[in-house]
Amino acid sequence: MTKENGEIYDLLDGMHGNADCELDFGTPFELLVAVVLSAQCTDKRVNAVTEKLFKIANTPEQFVAMPTEELEKHIFSCGFYRNKARAIKELSASIIETGGMPQTREELMKLRGVGRKTANVVYAVAYGGNAIAVDTHVFRVANRLGIADAKTPEQVEEQLMSAFDDKLWSHLHHLLIFHGRYVCHSRTPDCGACALRGKCKYYKQNTRSAL
Ligand code: SF4
Numbered sequence: 001m002t003k004e005n006g007e008i009y010d011l012l013d014g015m016h017g018n019a020d021c022e023l024d025f026g027t028p029f030e031l032l033v034a035v036v037l038s039a040q041c042t043d044k045r046v047n048a049v050t051e052k053l054f055k056i057a058n059t060p061e062q063f064v065a066m067p068t069e070e071l072e073k074h075i076f077s078c079g080f081y082r083n084k085a086r087a088i089k090e091l092s093a094s095i096i097e098t099g100g101m102p103q104t105r106e107e108l109m110k111l112r113g114v115g116r117k118t119a120n121v122v123y124a125v126a127y128g129g130n131a132i133a134v135d136t137h138v139f140r141v142a143n144r145l146g147i148a149d150a151k152t153p154e155q156v157e158e159q160l161m162s163a164f165d166d167k168l169w170s171h172l173h174h175l176l177i178f179h180g181r182y183v184c185h186s187r188t189p190d191c192g193a194c195a196l197r198g199k200c201k202y203y204k205q206n207t208r209s210a211l
Pocket of ligand 1: 141144145183184185189190191194195196197200201202203
């Protein structure tokens with residue numbers, strides 16, 4: 001890892017040292033369901049939904065047994081509720097078929113209804129594995145800072161994994177999410193409040209072009 005990237009990591013950690021998963025869950029399976037629900041939805045909304053939902057169902061068997069229409073009603077407010085209900089039903093059936101909740105990234109990714117980002121989050125947060133899940137915040141902030149220069153989430157993931165020590169991956173992922181969520185907003189990044197101005201490719205380019 002370069003000295004520059006170490007400094008960027010430390011500055012992010014200085015701003016968001018408490019960055020962590022903001023989804024509520026009690027088991028790895030609950031986290032998996034919560035991550036599926038969190039696509040295009042706030043963690044706050046997901047937590048409100050799962051607080052009620054997990055009292056009714058929180059195992060693969062219970063979700064398989066639940067009628068799809070009932071599941072859709074519970075998760076309606078998370079958006080994309082039909083796709084998300086289908087994914088939860090599929091991953092639940094898949095877990096039962098494979099004999100239990102997988103604990104490796106590769107096995108998680110083999111579950112029906114589970115994509116790469118979701119598998120990475122569950123692997124890192126529930127099992128303490130080293131992984132970088134690239135969501136919209138991670139994608140945007142990594143490219144703006146210049147610690148990645150990529151057109152796809154997979155490329156960002158690969159570049160960040162090459163650029164940072166593996167034991168930092170999981171926390172780096174949370175740092176980038178927090179930075180994107182609370183400072184480096186999509187439309188109007190709050191550069192005035194950002195400790196990374198001196199390191200940021202986007203800031204340097206936009207400051208120069210404004211002169
Ligand atoms: S300086 Fe601005 S664009 Fe760069 S990381 Fe900070 S908030 Fe984002």
